[in-house]
Amino acid sequence: MRTKAEHTEAIHRDRRVAVVINTRSRRGRKHYFEVLDQIHGLGFEPLAEYSVVNPKRLRAHLDKALDLQPDLLIVGGGDGTLSSAVRHVAHRDVALGVLPLGTTNNFARSLGLPLDLAGAIKVFAEGKVADIDLGMAGDRPFANLASFGVSVEVAGKVKPWLKRIIGRPAYPLTALTILPGHTPFRAYITVDGKRHELLTHQLNIANGRFHGGWQVAKDISIDNGKLVAYQLGSGKKLRLLGETLARATTGRWRSLAGGPFVTGREMLLETDPPMAADVDGEVRLRTPLTLRVVPNGVRVMVPSSFEDN
Structure with missing residues (x-):
């Protein structure tokens, strides 16, 4: 894996991102197009943009997004959606970008992310890559x-x-x-x-x-x-x-x-x-x-x- 500094530089320079948004989440459907407009407004041209209408298809969409080998996988939804994303990116050379679109947004809060969409999206362009802990319950x-x-x-x-x-x-x-x-x-x-x-x-x-x-x-x-x-x-x-x-x-x-x-x-x-x-x-x-x-x-x-x- 790249160092965190190298990974951060690659995201800021190349802007290789893929976007997956759960439109069944509390705010996902309402803000889907607004989110995409703001991401494009910061100079990102996503490799792919996926709208998850059926939650059972979330994992398939995450797999398709990761197959494109983005430096940053942007995922929008509640804590359940983001937990699935965490399991997909764990131990991989890709960073997870979090869009807090749920009810409690515990994961986003733990990362110190702004809960307003403009602030959270701005982190993708101005923030840094960090490595955080992963919990394991059994396997x-x-x-x-x-x-x-x-x-x-x-x-x-x-x-x-x-x-x-x-x-x-x-x-x-x-x-x-x-x-x-x-x-x-x-x-x-x-x-x-x-x-x-x-x-x-x-x-x-x-x-x-x-x-x-x-x-x-x-x-x-x-x-x-x-x-x-x-x-x-x-x-x-x-x-x-x-x-x-x-x-x-x-x-x-x-x-x-x-x-x-x-x-x-x-x-x-x-x-x-x-x-x-x-x-x-x-x-x-x-x-x-x-x-x-x-x-x-x-x-x-x-x-x-x-x-x-």
Whole structure:
């Protein structure tokens, strides 16, 4: 692979890009032509431009775009779309350019990207290439988060129309309808030979800095070579209700130094009972599950101010 400096120079000089936009995402259809106009306005002449109407065709479109060997693959959509893109570009000599067109845009926030389209697109012309961490849940790569508990049910029940109308608050509001009938579970997290036990309704293991569009902790990074496990609330429903309301209204959360957090490069997660895992929006795996981080596993385009470790 090229050095990051060489890769950055190639993008700025040659402008070999391909564009894939999920027009089923929250803002994808509305802004599709606007996005293309702005990309062209910065002097880019994409090798190809793909509009994803059927989400089942996303991977095929990503493959076709990568077959053109662009230096920069620009992908627009929500976190699920971008997670698929991350899996495609991982360990390859191509940078991922992120267009935040979803509801929460956790991945874009973790990269420090502007959430307005003009600002995000400007990064392609003026930003730099960086290598960030890649999470692994079993053999499944993930960009941002693996979660267990209430959020798995929320992912299956949140209404698309509600996300379109109110955005991020759709998730905690849906959670509030599920909580009264939800049963807490025990989780056992083994890191560096030490076993941590907790009782909770919700457990998250994060690679990125954001969950639900809000910062998890100010000292978490998507580029520090560690995963962070944390519970939302506890086994008590009233406490989780309070945490959910606080997150929905203020986004406040404690610093990593203040806990309750478990950090490490690799974690073995066991739960009682065994549970489904929501990995970047896709529910496919179950506990017990080993999660680990691959430092510098993904190449991305970021603002020049991004701290690249």
